[in-house]
Amino acid sequence: MEVKxxxxxxxxxxxxxxxxxxxxxxxxxxxxxKIYDLDPRDAIMAALLxxxxxxxxxxxxxxxxxxxxxxxxxxxxxxxxxxxYLTGPxxxxxxxxxxxxxxxxxxxxxxxxxxxxxxxSPLAQCLHVAxxxxxxxxxxxxxxxxxxxxxxxxxxxxxxxxxxxxVFTLRKTDSPPMTRISNPDFRKSVS
Numbered sequence: 001m002e003v004k005x006x007x008x009x010x011x012x013x014x015x016x017x018x019x020x021x022x023x024x025x026x027x028x029x030x031x032x033x034k035i036y037d038l039d040p041r042d043a044i045m046a047a048l049l050x051x052x053x054x055x056x057x058x059x060x061x062x063x064x065x066x067x068x069x070x071x072x073x074x075x076x077x078x079x080x081x082x083x084x085y086l087t088g089p090x091x092x093x094x095x096x097x098x099x100x101x102x103x104x105x106x107x108x109x110x111x112x113x114x115x116x117x118x119x120x121s122p123l124a125q126c127l128h129v130a131x132x133x134x135x136x137x138x139x140x141x142x143x144x145x146x147x148x149x150x151x152x153x154x155x156x157x158x159x160x161x162x163x164x165x166x167v168f169t170l171r172k173t174d175s176p177p178m179t180r181i182s183n184p185d186f187r188k189s190v191s
Contacts, residue, residue, distance in 0.1 A: 010048065028047070042109065051091060
């Protein structure tokens with residue numbers, strides 16, 4: 001699906017906040033494609049589609065992911081927000097099944113952007129930071145530092161800082177970090 005039609009599709013189906021976050025993520029990802037050697041089309045498509053499953057209710061997202069891989073739902077620890085981590089896999093499957101987006105790099109970038117999986121792709125890592133930035137208070141000093149690191153080519157510094165912070169508030173947290181699970185190729189179940 002071309003970007004213009006996809007934009008209209010998302011505008012009609014996502015709530016205003018998720019739609020605007022997707023557009024802002026597209027802007028950020030467009031700016032960092034050269035910095036992180038990302039394919040521009042893949043970066044834009046992944047950013048645009050990373051919240052596409054949010055058109056469903058939270059319970060529907062869990063059911064949708066459970067239909068594809070029940071063990072994935074079981075592996076999210078109780079103290080972590082399930083929807084936050086399952087949005088990536090759900091949006092990746094939705095992009096393939098409903099929108100016919102067939103790029104492997106886009107699929108992996110979306111699926112892995114919540115960092116639920118071990119060894120996320122560079123696109124997924126960038127999309128993770130971008131998605132945290134777009135959802136963060138833009139007047140927060142921590143957001144500004146994270147933005148400077150990300151836009152300055154210091155992805156490892158930004159990711160390391162996020163390991164120690166709540167991704168919703170950017171405050172330091174004592175919660176144990178999410179244990180990442182192995183990264184099998186779930187795409188086989190939807191091809």
